[in-house]
Amino acid sequence: MAALKLTIGALSTKTHCTVPTIRYYEQIGLLPRPERASNGHRYYRDDDLKRLTFIKRCRDFGFPIEQVRDLAGLFEDGDRACVEVRDLAQVHLDQVRAKLEEMRQLEASLEAFVCNCNAACNGGLTRDCIIIEDMASPDVGASSCAATASYGTKSLRVAAAAPFVATELKRK
Incomplete structure (x- = not known):
């Protein structure tokens, strides 16, 4: 089975994330720089799609960029303790509750x-x-x-x- 190769437009459509946002995530290191074809176009793989979907969901839940960076690190490193993710989520939940008050x-x-x-x-x-x-x-x-x-x-x-x-x- 051939590896998925998505253009930035296709990746944007699949993740409901704008092209400028994808480029921004690449610029700040949340999303790795994609492969480039000989014509200069970006091509994204399955892993990029999964990572961007994860990042987008984190942002949808209101996690700030630095917490998204930490969560993405945990997403990539599957050998870490799950409680690390729970602790980050708990910190964010506490912040959300304070804002609600x-x-x-x-x-x-x-x-x-x-x-x-x-x-x-x-x-x-x-x-x-x-x-x-x-x-x-x-x-x-x-x-x-x-x-x-x-x-x-x-x-x-x-x-x-x-x-x-x-x-x-x-x-x-």
Whole structure:
């Protein structure tokens, strides 16, 4: 049986990975440089297809490039302990759970903003917007959210955390 030889376009189609992404993975060493035909075209083998499929799945699960690199190393070296893979997955799971908690806090902050706006808004101009006022207030205690009895100071703390949470999410 002849070895599979795929062009970069065919590899892209089979893995649902864009051509620029395949080239990027080659450039950073996640995917080995392919064989080249006399015409200069890249040709990929079965192993390249399997490795790229594995890399793509890791990325689909949100693993950062360095963790993908570690997992790909474990993928290639079948003589290592399976718990190494589990430990990397556990670290990523912990990170995902932390991000989910941050997103829940962000959701609560946004919900408080919208609720306060619904309670205080009279359909006026943005200069009177409670959300803009709350977000611009350097002193959380002076925020007009305090007037909303159903949320009280808890919503102020949550609302005050929203910029921090959003900034931290952008960094990751």
